[in-house]
Amino acid sequence: xxxxxxxxxxxxxxxxxxxxxxxxxxxxxxxxxxxxxxxxxxxxxxxxxxxxxxxxxxxxxxxxxxxxxxxxxxxxxxxxxx
Numbered sequence: 096x097x098x099x100x101x102x103x104x105x106x107x108x109x110x111x112x113x114x115x116x117x118x119x120x121x122x123x124x125x126x127x128x129x130x131x132x133x134x135x136x137x138x139x140x141x142x143x144x145x146x147x148x149x150x151x152x153x154x155x156x157x158x159x160x161x162x163x164x165x166x167x168x169x170x171x172x173x174x175x176x177x
Contacts, residue, residue, distance in 0.1 A: 099158060102158055118160070125152070126144075126147075126148075145169070148170040155167075164176075
């Protein structure tokens with residue numbers, strides 16, 4: 096919902112109309128200083144964290160202009176290519 100809210104901002108809409116954007120994922124899309132399977136600080140468990148990461152990547156994919164091959168598969172996303 097937060098990504099969708101940001102996309103309605105008039106200034107952001109104007110900026111997107113004026114210039115191309117490069118989407119660069121950051122660990123803050125999911126958790127501050129994210130660890131691969133346990134989240135922020137490494138104090139969680141994969142069972143708690145991986146569903147959260149999957150939901151975050153799904154929202155990222157749905158609200159940014161990414162190619163179909165970047166569609167997340169559970170808690171994994173192809174965010175870079177050659």
